[in-house]
Amino acid sequence: MEKKGGLMGWLDKRLAVDALWKVMMSEYYLPKNINFLWSFGVLTMLVFVILVISGIFVLMYYKPDSHMAFDSVNKTIMMDVAYGWVFRHVHAVGASIMFLVLFIHMGRGIYYGSYKAPREVVWVTGFILFVLMSATAFTGYLLPWGQMSYWAAQTITTLFSKIPFIGPDLVIWIRGNYIVEDATLTRFFALHVTLLPALILVFTAIHLYAVRVVGSNNEDGIPMTKEEKKEKGIPFWPVFMSKEYFVMSVFLLFFFFLVFFNYKFAMDPINFQPADYLQTPPHIYPEWYFLAFYEVLRGFFFSETLGLIGFVLSMFLPLFLPWLDTSPYPYISGKHRPLFKIMWWIFVVDFIALTILGKLPPTGLFAWLGLITSLVYFAFFIALPIISKIEKKKVASGGGQ
Amino acid sequence: MKELKILAVLIVIVGVTYWGIEPLAHSIMHKHIEEAIHKYHLPDYEFSDLGSTPPLDGDPAKGKEAFQMFCASCHGLKADGIPAPMDPKTAAMSFGVVPPDLSNITSYTDKKFLFHFIKDPAKASEFKKIAMPAMGLQDEQIADIIAYLDSKAKKVHGEELFKEACGRCHGAKYQKIYAETPPDALKKYLGKVPPDLSIIMKAKGEHYLVAFINKPQALLPGTSMPRVGLNKEATEDLMKYLDEISDPHKEQRQKVGIIVLAYMLVMIGLTYAWKKKIWKNIH
Amino acid sequence: MAEEKVSRRDFLLYAMGGWAAVGLGGVLYAMYKTWEPLPEVKAAGIVRFDLSKVQPGQLKVVQWRGKPVFVLRRTPDMDKCDNRSIANEYTVVVGICTHLGCIPNWEPDKKIFKCPCHGGEFNACGVNIFGPPPRPLEIPPFKLEGTTIVLGETGPEYEKMMKG
Ligand code: HEM
Ligand code: FES
Numbered sequence: 115m116e117k118k119g120g121l122m123g124w125l126d127k128r129l130a131v132d133a134l135w136k137v138m139m140s141e142y143y144l145p146k147n148i149n150f151l152w153s154f155g156v157l158t159m160l161v162f163v164i165l166v167i168s169g170i171f172v173l174m175y176y177k178p179d180s181h182m183a184f185d186s187v188n189k190t191i192m193m194d195v196a197y198g199w200v201f202r203h204v205h206a207v208g209a210s211i212m213f214l215v216l217f218i219h220m221g222r223g224i225y226y227g228s229y230k231a232p233r234e235v236v237w238v239t240g241f242i243l244f245v246l247m248s249a250t251a252f253t254g255y256l257l258p259w260g261q262m263s264y265w266a267a268q269t270i271t272t273l274f275s276k277i278p279f280i281g282p283d284l285v286i287w288i289r290g291n292y293i294v295e296d297a298t299l300t301r302f303f304a305l306h307v308t309l310l311p312a313l314i315l316v317f318t319a320i321h322l323y324a325v326r327v328v329g330s331n332n333e334d335g336i337p338m339t340k341e342e343k344k345e346k347g348i349p350f351w352p353v354f355m356s357k358e359y360f361v362m363s364v365f366l367l368f369f370f371f372l373v374f375f376n377y378k379f380a381m382d383p384i385n386f387q388p389a390d391y392l393q394t395p396p397h398i399y400p401e402w403y404f405l406a407f408y409e410v411l412r413g414f415f416f417s418e419t420l421g422l423i424g425f426v427l428s429m430f431l432p433l434f435l436p437w438l439d440t441s442p443y444p445y446i447s448g449k450h451r452p453l454f455k456i457m458w459w460i461f462v463v464d465f466i467a468l469t470i471l472g473k474l475p476p477t478g479l480f481a482w483l484g485l486i487t488s489l490v491y492f493a494f495f496i497a498l499p500i501i502s503k504i505e506k507k508k509v510a511s512g513g514g515q
Numbered sequence: 516m517k518e519l520k521i522l523a524v525l526i527v528i529v530g531v532t533y534w535g536i537e538p539l540a541h542s543i544m545h546k547h548i549e550e551a552i553h554k555y556h557l558p559d560y561e562f563s564d565l566g567s568t569p570p571l572d573g574d575p576a577k578g579k580e581a582f583q584m585f586c587a588s589c590h591g592l593k594a595d596g597i598p599a600p601m602d603p604k605t606a607a608m609s610f611g612v613v614p615p616d617l618s619n620i621t622s623y624t625d626k627k628f629l630f631h632f633i634k635d636p637a638k639a640s641e642f643k644k645i646a647m648p649a650m651g652l653q654d655e656q657i658a659d660i661i662a663y664l665d666s667k668a669k670k671v672h673g674e675e676l677f678k679e680a681c682g683r684c685h686g687a688k689y690q691k692i693y694a695e696t697p698p699d700a701l702k703k704y705l706g707k708v709p710p711d712l713s714i715i716m717k718a719k720g721e722h723y724l725v726a727f728i729n730k731p732q733a734l735l736p737g738t739s740m741p742r743v744g745l746n747k748e749a750t751e752d753l754m755k756y757l758d759e760i761s762d763p764h765k766e767q768r769q770k771v772g773i774i775v776l777a778y779m780l781v782m783i784g785l786t787y788a789w790k791k792k793i794w795k796n797i798h
Numbered sequence: 799m800a801e802e803k804v805s806r807r808d809f810l811l812y813a814m815g816g817w818a819a820v821g822l823g824g825v826l827y828a829m830y831k832t833w834e835p836l837p838e839v840k841a842a843g844i845v846r847f848d849l850s851k852v853q854p855g856q857l858k859v860v861q862w863r864g865k866p867v868f869v870l871r872r873t874p875d876m877d878k879c880d881n882r883s884i885a886n887e888y889t890v891v892v893g894i895c896t897h898l899g900c901i902p903n904w905e906p907d908k909k910i911f912k913c914p915c916h917g918g919e920f921n922a923c924g925v926n927i928f929g930p931p932p933r934p935l936e937i938p939p940f941k942l943e944g945t946t947i948v949l950g951e952t953g954p955e956y957e958k959m960m961k962g
Contacts, residue, residue, distance in 0.1 A: 146797070149518050189713070190836070195832050196831035197829075201832070218525065359789070363779060374771065387718045397544045402532075466535070472536075778820070778824075
């Protein structure tokens with residue numbers, strides 16, 4: 115390295131920026147056989163940044179008070195503040211798209227076996243991020259205090275009342291009232307703008323650190339040492355990032371198209387009616403990203419308890435993937451595990467079916483389809499240990515990959 | 516090309532999901548609305564369920580006499596110097612709702628509807644508790660009254676139309692328009708305070724609103740919104756107004772949107788070129 | 799490794815950076831605009847007041863942009879105000895002391911404005927006559943429409959006053 119003067123040289127002496135740059139960027143190597151799905155981690159960070167920035171600007175005019183919230187959003191921010199509507203659209207569409215990006219990020223992780231050793235911590239911190247993001251989205255959805263906001267919060271908090279023994283008292287505690295009311299709004303507001311984003315930041319840092327330590331997986335799931343990657347891989351900067359910028363640009367084109375021209379999916383029409391404690395709208399449903407889990411809840415239409423257990427399991431089972439899948443195959447990617455691959459596709463199709471069914475009225479045929487798709491959802495998690503066993507046998511008999 | 520294949524799969528997955536949770540789900544959820552619209556051919560500006568109407572070629576002079584005899588005890592007609600007999604508050608207390616001034620009524624209400632309404636208000640409005648009683652007038656008398664009203668009516672638009680046609684029960688507080696009848700009187704009369712209409716266009720959309728205003732009972736059985744018989748022109752004028760007030764930045768949004776998308780397209784070009792350059796020698 | 803080194807003069811990289819800066823500029827502009835006073839605040843920045851409602855010798859306080867504006871109809875026994883007189887007999891000044899911003903009180907018997915904070919005094923024209931205030935009380939931008947004064951808009955009378 116040639117001696118550098120000027121500001122960079124000065125900083126380098128004190129902060130070792132050159133070394134940092136090397137470790138983090140120019141001499142951090144990624145495998146070459148990764149596709150653009152590996153860009154989705156950075157995309158989630160991009161969306162998170164967009165959410166924080168747009169959030170700060172809507173926060174400047176938002177009023178967390180059940181009498182003022184609706185008008186502060188729909189009049190002040192949407193009509194009076196110059197460009198206030200841009201920030202609100204960006205924030206609402208951003209929240210929705212965050213989950214699209216997250217689902218793709220997670221689906222990628224499952225397909226290529228990225229949750230398996232040695233990436234368990236990456237997976238678990240990722241899962242915590244998913245839970246935190248869901249909580250952030252749920253608390254944020256109450257803030258405009260529209261009909262959908264209100265009844266979503268009312269029904270989801272009611273779920274807590276089903277917990278044996280403590281349930282009924284717990285709901286009242288969560289709401290700070292017998293129904294969702296001002297106290298609920300202000301505490302959701304506090305969680306949404308301070309604690310939850312702070313936790314997301316912390317866990318993002320751990321998540322990224324863990325990825326750096328164990329290194330990125332690749333399409334074939336071939337374990338690679340740092341030396342092998344240096345030999346055959348690509349450096350993070352500029353090679354990986356040059357592609358990343360391109361993917362980001364394409365993503366942002368799509369994102370802004372939604373923001374300006376197709377935002378209704380993220381800003382439900384029903385939520386343009388102010389909350390009314392005494393009248394539930396004829397159709398209520400969660401935001402699209404919770405629909406699949408919601409459908410599992412409704413899927414066991416003959417038993418409330420089964421539905422609840424299924425609902426909780428459907429959300430938390432993915433956390434245990436690294437321990438459900440104990441396959442000994444050295445190539446961890448689903449690409450080289452035919453049985454796993456089949457189950458993955460069934461799971462994805464089922465998840466889409468659950469999502470769609472979650473928005474349809476749960477009657478007649480839809481009720482039965484709901485039950486079947488809910489059961490299929492769990493089939494994936496039950497199949498993993500079985501597939502692992504089969505693969506173990508194959509390896510033991512000298513076969514397998 | 517492998518990446519393009521992955522992208523295609525992704526697009527199919529996202530596309531199918533989107534289709535399922537938006538167009539498909541909404542078409543199923545709103546089936547009864549579409550059915551009602553279809554069944555009654557809404558909007559029906561002929562109000563064909565009310566039956567035939569005699570020719571409405573009455574005599575305005577006779578109509579004025581009839582008006583003063585039968586209508587002026589509740590309604591004013593400022594256009595002809597007839598003031599409202601009571602102030603709004605007292606009127607609301609005694610009738611439940613402020614009776615309209617009838618100066619411009621024929622310019623926004625369909626005349627055939629008006630004929631049937633005067634004949635039997637509860638039936639025409641499909642609202643049993645309507646404050647106006649059937650007056651037992653002869654067909655000719657009604658025709659005369661309508662001719663008289665028509666001779667005084669002038670066209671009203673936008674905000675003025677909204678105030679005259681909807682403003683006795685509904686407000687639009689973001690425009691600083693408040694219902695003429697006090698809320699508690701309305702609650703007593705209708706069972707609930709009618710919704711504020713500032714952003715109703717965003718909540719309901721034009722397709723629904725047009726049909727609903729045309730025949731409320733068809734879309735929302737049991738509603739306490741009476742059918743008011745707006746004619747086609749007034750309905751369209753009103754829709755335009757409601758759209759403007761609910762979405763005042765529509766034009767700006769489209770303009771800024773185009774600029775941002777164009778900006779992103781250029782960015783895609785630049786980043787693609789740079790990526791190509793960096794990856795030239797990597798295989 | 800055969801990949802191309804990024805040279806510091808990589809044109810495409812500069813173009814990308816420049817274009818990103820343009821986008822950032824746009825975003826900053828929108829952010830800047832969101833902090834401007836809301837339409838309602840701006841509308842309240844223009845206040846109409848009928849001067850003829852004030853009796854000779856009487857002081858009325860009008861609120862304009864959150865500040866008190868003193869409207870005093872002078873009587874012949876008070877100071878003549880030449881270039882600070884509006885419609886010959888009115889004093890219209892922002893009632894905020896030019897020293898440190900307290901609100902002076904009108905003392906009818908002495909016919910002065912006296913500031914409670916550090917004892918500054920202004921005569922009936924709003925001119926500082928005693929104490930720490932460095933300047934006369936400010937005259938708000940105004941326009942005359944008959945006997946009505948419009949605060950927040952400038953008319954020829956105001957412009958003339960500012961020049962003289
Ligand atoms: C706010 C939320 C999240 C952020 C900001 C984030 C960020 C990232 C980033 C930047 C990477 C490295 C680039 C890449 O491989 O895509 C990554 C990798 C990874 N993330 Fe996340 N992530 C988030 C949520 C999740 C969730 C919810 C999961 C799963 C439950 C998850 C699982 C993983 C896994 C397994 C990897 C390693 C992938 C591989 O190397 O093949 N992440 N994450
Ligand atoms: S502030 Fe008035 S004299 Fe100091």
